[in-house]
Amino acid sequence: MRTKAGLGGSVIIGEIGMIVSPVMTNGVGVVRFSVPKVGAAEWVCRTLDGHPIEVGTRVIVTAVMGNELIVIPK
Secondary structure: OOOOOOOOHHHHOOOEEEEEEOEOOOOOEEEEEEEEEOOEEEEEEEOOOOOOEOOOOEEEEEEEEOOEEEEEEO
16 A cells, blocks of 8 residues: 655645635635545645635645645635
8 A cells, every 4th residue: 555655745736625714815724635645634725816715615736835735716
């Protein structure tokens, strides 16, 4: 069985998750994945355009900036 342990954050780009803590305007939220990604099921996330995203919205990871994921609504 293969794991993604030790791989760069780029392996999470393109993954789909669900917002569990809302992304507020120009702020951060939390996205949860059904299967943990790179060692964690929940990640801090934000949008590049600063638009809010409501809880329950499915999102796609487009980039990784430090310890935060950049997401867009699916």
